[in-house]
Amino acid sequence: MDLGPGRRVAPPRFVLRGVSEKNREGKRTARERLAVEREKQKTADRRRRTLIVGASVVCVLALAAVIGVVAANAGKDDGSEEAGPVVAPSGALGKDGLAVPVGKESAKSTLTVWEDFRCPACKSFELAYRPTLHELTESGQLKIEYHLVTLIDGNMGGTGSRNSANAAACAQDAGKFAEYHDVLFDNQPPETDDAFADNAELIELAGKVKGLDTPAFRGCVEDGTHNSWVAKSNEAFQKGRFPGTPTVLLGDKNIYQDRTMTPAKLRKMVEEANQQ
CATH class of the missing domain: 1.20.5 (Single alpha-helices involved in coiled-coils or other helix-helix interfaces)
Known part of the structure; x- marks a missing residue:
């Protein structure tokens, strides 16, 4: 303004x-x-x-x-845990009925064998010592107590050890264990081949034992009747802390670990033990 x-x-x-x-x-x-x-x-x-x-x-x-x-x-693959009741095969002996006997009960000497039907070393032992073992058991000088193991199932996988052991227990029910035991080792597949997991294969092999392939045997194999028993046997093997399979005990001596052992030496040991 x-x-x-x-x-x-x-x-x-x-x-x-x-x-x-x-x-x-x-x-x-x-x-x-x-x-x-x-x-x-x-x-x-x-x-x-x-x-x-x-x-x-x-x-x-x-x-x-x-x-x-x-x-x-x-651990379930190695058969260490099986559902169902433990059904021991007919005539099984020892603690928990885990030993399958072969030979005369009156024999003074006892050979305790822990085996796996998938185990190559077990087959080698059986083939090398079979004639001597048959001779000693049939003459009444030796009885054998077989314990069945699933070591290879645990190491390699599969169920062939368990299934073949169950089938062998089924053969024991039929009074044919020794014969079928030998057939299984004669027809053992390679360690990495789980052929014994096939029940049809186990039943087919039963045809090599006269009178074994029956409906009762087939049902026992297919149902896994003795699977829990096999598992219990394998647990006993583990608890025993044995070095491996086969473990072959004459008294307290593991003769399989003796590198100087031969069938002739085993026969002599049995004969000497029976004279005491």
Whole structure:
């Protein structure tokens, strides 16, 4: 406003104050928006952490469940755990009826043999000593107590050791154990071939033993009647801490570990023991 020469009036200050207030309001609004955004981000971060922790817990629980299942099933392939009652074969002897006897009960000397029908070393022992063992058992000088083991199932996988042992126990029910025992070793597959897991193969081999392939024998093999008994025999082997299969004991001496042992030496040992 012009009041004359040399006199001026400054513009009203309310205009400047209005702009300043608007600037302050804008800044305040921006800070508030920033605060809101930061709070939203914190909330999102907390939610994400919660989800990560929750997922981690689920993963841990799932892993624990898997480990539990694996642990629960560990050892089942080797026949160490079999469901059902333990049915010993006819005439089985010893603690828990785990020994299958061959030979005359009156024989003074006893040979205890732990064998696996899938075990190559067991086959080698049987083929080398079979004539002598037959001679000594048939003459009444020696009785043999066979204990059946599933060591190869446990080491290589499969069920051939168990199934063939069950079939041999079924043959014992029919009074044909010794003959079928020899047939199984004569027809043993390679160690890595689980052919004895096939019950049809075991039944076919029974045809080599006169009078063994009967409906009763077939049912016993197919039903796994003695599977739990085989498992119990294998447990006894493990508890005995034997070095492996075959384990062949004459008294307390493991003759299979004696590198100087021969069929002739075994015959002499039996004869000398019987004279005492």
